[in-house]
Amino acid sequence: MAITPQQVVFILLSVLTLGCGLMVVLSRNLFHSALWLVGSFFGVAALYGLLEAEFLAVAQILIYIGAIATLIVFATMLTRGMMLGRMKMSNFQSGISGVVAILLLGLLVLVLLQVSWPTEALPVPDDTIAMIGNAFVSAYVIPFEVVSVLLLVALVGAIMIARER
């Protein structure tokens, strides 16, 4: 099987994503973890691009990197006393967790490969974004409203919890 350029790109992006992801959980410096996290998010966004989900790719950058990662970095810095110096970052169960994670991965791969997944992507409609928009106000209107209330609640709650006394 010849490897097409798209596959090469995929492999590169996967290596980027997973490599950065590994560094997130292995790095001994919390701030570096946060930066690796950004890298991993980028990789994921690019994978979305490869999947022709451009809206999601951009939303990924906007929300994950622009908002969540920034928040995490912010929190890392606010809790700064923690990360000065290289201290032990893993807890007593890290060894077990590692074994569990590897076993789980093996299991998942086995399970996933048992299924005869399609190998060819089907054509994507041009107006995906419009379809998403329409979905939000038709079939998904209730979840949409729920999520809006949820965001409001989370916003008020987060402010209340974090506010200075």
Added chain:
Amino acid sequence: MESWILPLITLIPLLGAIVLLFIPRDREDGIKLAAIVISLIPLVLSIFLLVDYYTRYIPAGGGMQYQVTLYTIPSLNASYAMGADGLSVPLVFLTTLLTTLGLYYSRHTIKKRVKEFFFLFLLLEMGMLGVFVSLDYVLFYIFWEIGLVPMYFLIGIWGQPKDRPRYAAIKFFIYTLVGSVAMLLAILGIYFETGTFNILDAAAAQPWAGNLTVASLAFWAFMLAFMIKVPAFPFHTWLPDAHTAAPTAGSVILAGVLLKLGAYGIIRIVLPTFPTAFNHWALVIVGMGVIGIVYGAFICISQTDLKRLIAYSSVSHMGYVMLGLGAAAFGISRVQDQNVANSMAMAINGATLQMFNHGLITGGLFFLVGVIYERAHTRDMGQFGGLSAKLPYFYGIMMLVAFASLGLPGLAGFWAEFFTFRGAFDLVTVWAAIGVIGIVATAGYILYRIIQSVFLGEYDSTKVAHWTDMNNGEESHEPTDMARFEKVVMWPLVILIVLLGVFPNLLLNFFNQFATEFVRIVG
């Protein structure tokens, strides 16, 4: 009136209990009197029941009478169904009698937390009465459980601190709960098999008649509940603790009625519903019964605590019930043989008689232990001796009741033992023979431990320093004889013991019909 009498008997104690709640806490005497008066109503009703059943139904062949279904819960398929037959009526009477006596006795002996005591006592009465007259499994179960909580408190609150009442109470509760949950499972199983919660219908439907495994499972689930309550040999360990710790009236009810609940359950439910399974396991039950008889009796001999001794004697005596029922069940497979059938009926009669008589006798014994305990504040038999001279009245009554317990002919206890062994010898000869050892040992502890060490010998005034005079509650250096209220409590029991010893038929007529009917149905 007729069909309402059973619900009335069960509900009046509850209503009474509620009435007590409205009497102010500090008016203790009012509370006591109210409780006693209320408890008289079921007593009168049950006497009426006794007479009515004896005169009207026994000649007509007995059977389940006074049946009533108050309401049915369609979503549960359960109903408030009650009824009484020859088995239930005497037990109802026993319950109401002992309750009234217990309350009357407590009027003079309970000093702390009076309102709660009388409230719980009435609640307990309702639970016990309900069990004896329920014809619906769900109702049966509910009444069964209702008795649990008051008894827990009776033991826990009014027990003597040195007897570890809290431990005893919790042990009692958990033992019984385990059994009752197992029973609930079996009840549900029966329901799914037969589609009814009616005890009689379910028995008629003979669930799992062809499936011994499942039937055995259900059988043992029921037996677990009932044997814990009885208590049969390996499940008896809660009993000495509970009895020792409980206040006198509590012990009386515990020994006189609560233990009968278990035996009643075996007769009412297990025997008719699972004859095949019971037959299959009969020897195990017989074995447990015999071990209980012998083991209980020998333990008694080694006791120093008078109350504990009587508690263990209950284990021994309830072993007769198990032996009788087990033997009867063992005969089921050979019921075609007329001799076997007769022996079965006799064994059942023995077991049922033993239930009733043990209620009277042991109830009486616990009262008597209470009498001496209230005076001497100790139950250690080593402290007593020579009381026959000091307390002649007490000595006389104690002699009579103790000999009844021993099975002296002419007293109530004799007939029960006689019928049990008469039936059992035919059916399970070897086991019955072993059981006789128990009788001998019983004679030993009654004569040697109770009579000898408490009443005979030399009175030593240094052993017990303080004697309470129960007539006026004052301290004295000399023991005083039974007070009037104690005599009032004891006399009904003594009369009944003698009466039933002389005329066993009065009682046997009730039970015999049930026994023969059972043998006929099985055959």
Added chain:
Amino acid sequence: MGQLLEIIKDPAQLGPWFHNLLLSLGLSAELASLVGDVIGVLLLLIMVLTSAIFLIWGERKIAARLQDRVGPNRAGPYGLLQTMADIVKLLTKEDVTPAGADRVSFNLAPALSVMQIIMVAAIIPIGAGVVAVGLNVGLLYFVAFSGLAAMGALMAGWSSNNKYALLGGFRVVAQLLSYEIPLIFTLLAVVLLSGTMNTNSLAEAQGVRYFGFIPGWYGLLMPFAFVIFFVAALAEGERAPFDLLEAESEIVAGFNIEYSGMKFAWFFLQFFVNSLILSALAATVFLGGWQGPFVDQIPVLGIVYFSIKTLLVLFALMWVRATYPRLRIDQMMGFCWKVLVPAALVTVLLAAVIWKLPVSENIRAVLLSGANIVALVATLGIIGAQLRKRVQRRQTATPAATVQV
């Protein structure tokens, strides 16, 4: 040659032409688009960087004139080569990394900043169809990548191991994230009208003419939104009066305090290009982008129109910078959350409601424009009244206190 003329007339043809050229050279289709993309990126890079050089000069010159100074005038004619000289100076300076700095992050931060701004540049249509990436979600893309600026600043601030730098970093995040919200809302209003997030289509959609002659620029339809966008852009561009991130009097120089030499130059570059991009976006979204007379016939004119509009906005930005004093940080945050965000919500609401009215297009346009002007005046009125009240209160309370606005 005819083809060349065509390309000059319509620069949008450049890409396909080059692609075909590569194909004719015998490259495979995939490879050809790869090479084309790479060359496109290089072109974009060159354009952005060179324009920045002149921008810096222009800003200094204009600021000087506004403040009645001369400005750079030594290197080259009118000081045109001043920026080049500065670059040479920066390049030859010592590259200092402070002790205790987090080396990797410290070096990565300027690169990330520059990368971010160039990524954003990719969606600006400088002429009809002349855009590096014709993304369907262009505006969202812009919002997403402009948010990354905060990340670069945070990295720089944290890794410098300097508390002023760290504070500067915090300020950047607070300011950028806050002001992004009104910015997004105004863009949302525009998207509501146009029904597209593609920047090129946005410019195209502004080609309509109401009553036959009034251009359908969204800046004209929604002047209030435009004003809000402009103010938010000032903050997003970290320009005065919102340049608290580098307030010398408070935190010395902000997140880039420890940077020197070339790495400092990169931040500097990001700052100026950011202004340029924001101006370009304002021009595209609110001023019709490349739309103008005769653009249909000669598309290359679009580039000219676009450049003029961009420079105008940019000039306005510089003008403001040279004129107003700096705000306090609490004033800045308060202004965003208490004024700009509600106001932006109002514009979205106006657009959503009025654009759905069942009347003719022209009337809709007039209504929307009128409503926007009313809202603008009302907002200014309210702010003015509040400020006056506050000033009065201060004066009565502590007459001696200096009045701050």
Added chain:
Amino acid sequence: MTVDTLRLLLPEIILLLTGLVVIIIDLITMRRVNDTVLAGVSIAGMLLAALAAFSLRGIPPEPVTAMLAVDGFATFLMVAVLLGMSLVVLYSYDYMKQYGKNRGEYYAFLLAVALAIVLAVGANDLLMVWLAMEFLSITSYILVSYLRGNPRSSEGALKYFLYGAVASSVMLYGISLIYGATGSTSLNGIAQIVSGQGAIEGARALGFTAIVLLIVGFGFKTSLVPFHQWAPDTYEGAPTPITGFLSTASKAAGFALMIRTLIVALPSLSVDWLTVLAGISMITILFGNLVALRQSNIKRLLAYSSIAQAGYILMGLVCVPQVGFQILPFSDFQFNGINGVLIYLFGYIFTNLGAFAVVIAIENRTGKVEVKDYAGLIYRSPWLASLLLIFLLSLTGIPPTLGFWGKYFVFGAAIQIQFYPLALVGLIGAAIGAGYYLNIVRYMFLMPADDDEKIGVSRAISVALAVTGVAVILLGLLPSALITWATESAQFLASL
């Protein structure tokens, strides 16, 4: 979205509007509003929503825009949970006056969390299932951390958050696998595809994996062993009214989600989830009870006991009518397991909240939450002691309390499908449970009091105690209507 649909969404709408009203009242009065107003409005809203839900109980099962189902199952639980939530508001009234700040938001959060639960019980799409759970979780995190300045409260909230976030993400991964295997997120759609021929080849193991991952999420929400670790710490740290909420209403929502997802979407994979859940149920009952035996803090004790109770509730789901893992139609059975769950939950909500009312009454007055502090309670407050006794008996499952009927029906379901080992474990658990419940009783009734001071009860708590006490006793004595309603409700779920 017609008017009819809006009528179906009435409970949700009422809760949402009430929440907004509470916030607005708080804002326009500049936080000077009396707590009574806020609590009153909240309770009124919840009761109104409960009423609306109750009025919807008879309508034929109907999916609203395929995302939410309004059926008997949902309305039953809505009513139960909303009644429970009103009690939580009552408890909070005193408690927050004493300990809390930002009370306007607090009541709004309570309404939001009620909204989340109302959504959860009707969620009919995996998206909605997950979303409702997240909504519930996030709001709960906030509520748990509400005691500002109390490090225990924040610590409990953080632990809850970390466990919850991991569990829900793991569950979401499972959801994504199901979506991939079926191409649908609608529960009904998934059911059709899984049982029909539409499933992708080789997806059997995938289905099992996905189910296990789903159970992680549900197990977290319902604090089943081994996903329970957060529960004791969080229960102890949280404001006590919220502890009451977490152990009842929140748990009910978790069960609703689990039941609807598994029964409606994956009945044809029941062999997988039934086996897993049966094991979990046994472990949960045994573990929860055993650990509860050792607790000395009453909140922790109730926490572990509520873990054990969850095991019993799960019994109902494990014992739905089935032959060889083939689920049979519910309408043919009087004990269909699910009605056991519903009755159990109903009884459990009232009983446990009643127990918490006593705990709160004592905590408000004395600040003490250790079991030994309950010594001699009967002398200090006979009513509190007697009521707590009733609640503890109900938790043990002694008739004639409401708690008995729950046990009755789940045990019935187990016996019906002849799953005897599970019934046996239930029996053992009940015995152990009696041990620690009675331990409290022992302290209350049998021990002398350290302190003779009488414990007074505020009016709000008195109302709550009266409601729960009457409910537990009265419905215990006359359970007929409740049982009928629950049984019909459970049948609606299956016929959807």
Added chain:
Amino acid sequence: MVPLSWYLIVAAALFCIGLYGALSRRNAVAVLMGIELILNAININLIAFNRYITPEEVSGQVFSIFVLAVAAAEAAVGLALIIGIYRTRDSVNLEELDLLKG
């Protein structure tokens, strides 16, 4: 063309990495990072499935948008909690949060 299974395996790997992070880290913020990785893995799954299995519907994409939104809300609340704890305890080390003995 890239087969679907490649995406799924990458997602599974990311999921496991995230899970490892969430289970093995001592610092609450680091745990949160692990959780975010898991959510990303889920989104890859959802979008890949959407692309390969139901491209004519957008259910997977819509789902993943909800995931994004909720992830943001969750992160906000979580970080607020972490900062709140840090204020009172001066630590976000999970092993030092031991007021409540579990």
